Amino acid sequence: MNPFDAAGADFLRLAPLLWDPTSAALVEVAAPEPGDRVLDACCGVGSSALPAAVAIGPDGRLDAVDTSVALVDILRHRPERPPWLHPHLHDVTTWRRPSGGYDVVQCALGIFFFPVMADGVAHLISLARPGGRVVLSVWRRGSLVEVGEALLTAYRRTTGTDVDRPHSPIAAIDEVDALRAWSVDRGLSDVIVTEHSLHLDVDAEQAWLIVVGSGWRGLVESLPAAGRQRLRAAFADELGRRGVQTVQASTMVVSGTVPPRRAGPSLG
Numbered sequence: 001m002n003p004f005d006a007a008g009a010d011f012l013r014l015a016p017l018l019w020d021p022t023s024a025a026l027v028e029v030a031a032p033e034p035g036d037r038v039l040d041a042c043c044g045v046g047s048s049a050l051p052a053a054v055a056i057g058p059d060g061r062l063d064a065v066d067t068s069v070a071l072v073d074i075l076r077h078r079p080e081r082p083p084w085l086h087p088h089l090h091d092v093t094t095w096r097r098p099s100g101g102y103d104v105v106q107c108a109l110g111i112f113f114f115p116v117m118a119d120g121v122a123h124l125i126s127l128a129r130p131g132g133r134v135v136l137s138v139w140r141r142g143s144l145v146e147v148g149e150a151l152l153t154a155y156r157r158t159t160g161t162d163v164d165r166p167h168s169p170i171a172a173i174d175e176v177d178a179l180r181a182w183s184v185d186r187g188l189s190d191v192i193v194t195e196h197s198l199h200l201d202v203d204a205e206q207a208w209l210i211v212v213g214s215g216w217r218g219l220v221e222s223l224p225a226a227g228r229q230r231l232r233a234a235f236a237d238e239l240g241r242r243g244v245q246t247v248q249a250s251t252m253v254v255s256g257t258v259p260p261r262r263a264g265p266s267l268g
């Protein structure tokens with residue numbers, strides 16, 4: 001099961017705090033135009049798909065693709081969804097290219113969930129038309145660290161068990177130069193990386209929402225109900241002990257152009 005399925009309603013509640021501002025940064029860079037055909041990969045509840053759909057208007061088409069049954073269902077029923085935004089329950093790493101390809105392929109904070117990040121991104125790039133743009137966002141180094149560290153310590157204190165910090169493939173590309181070089185290696189041209197600083201003032205309740213509305217939720221769900229309550233109390237206590245009142249949630253957005261396909265050898 002997709003870990004984001006269980007997050008469902010909490011993921012949507014978290015959107016105004018976290019997913020909407022980080023997605024706005026992506027869409028600002030992607031800047032889809034009226035009539036564009038857009039793929040929104042890893043769409044969640046539509047934080048980047050909805051503003052992109054507004055930008056392309058009724059002459060465009062936006063395919064929003066995610067593997068979470070719960071999140072795709074929420075997006076499908078959001079009253080703001082225009083008819084030209086089409087939600088699909090599908091693994092985007094096997095999504096089929098429409099004839100001619102997409103003008104814009106965008107993906108907010110999703111590529112590091114692909115089983116093999118480089119292969120998944122190669123597939124996203126293959127879905128754009130020659131001359132089309134691929135725009136991806138990732139966390140910048142240090143983002144959400146305050147929440148993760150406090151949660152892991154609280155988990156250790158509550159259960160007496162050590163849990164490893166999850167390995168993320170973005171550790172190798174979570175700074176501007178590394179992300180730029182990596183994107184050039186993927187075959188994109190005109191690569192530009194922009195940084196988007198975001199610092200969220202949070203109380204213990206909002207910090208907990210970041211836990212249960214994101215990929216961290218899996219750790220909470222691994223405990224029985226009473227254990228979850230104890231973890232939540234220990235987490236609030238840990239935030240207080242560390243004096244955490246602000247959480248860094250900064251992202252980087254990389255934008256690149258898909259080069260024209262090379263012509264095959266001339267037979268003449």
Ligand SMILES: C[S@@+](CC[C@H](N)C(=O)[O-])C[C@H]1O[C@@H](n2cnc3c(N)ncnc32)[C@H](O)[C@@H]1O
Pocket residue numbers: 002004019020022023041042043044045046047048065066067068071090091092093107108109110113114
């Ligand atoms: C951190 S959330 C970001 C969601 C959304 N882009 C946003 O910023 O609000 C990551 C999303 O990627 C989705 N996801 C992970 N792997 C996927 C895949 N192979 N194909 C489609 N969606 C995927 C998850 O279900 C989840 O909704």
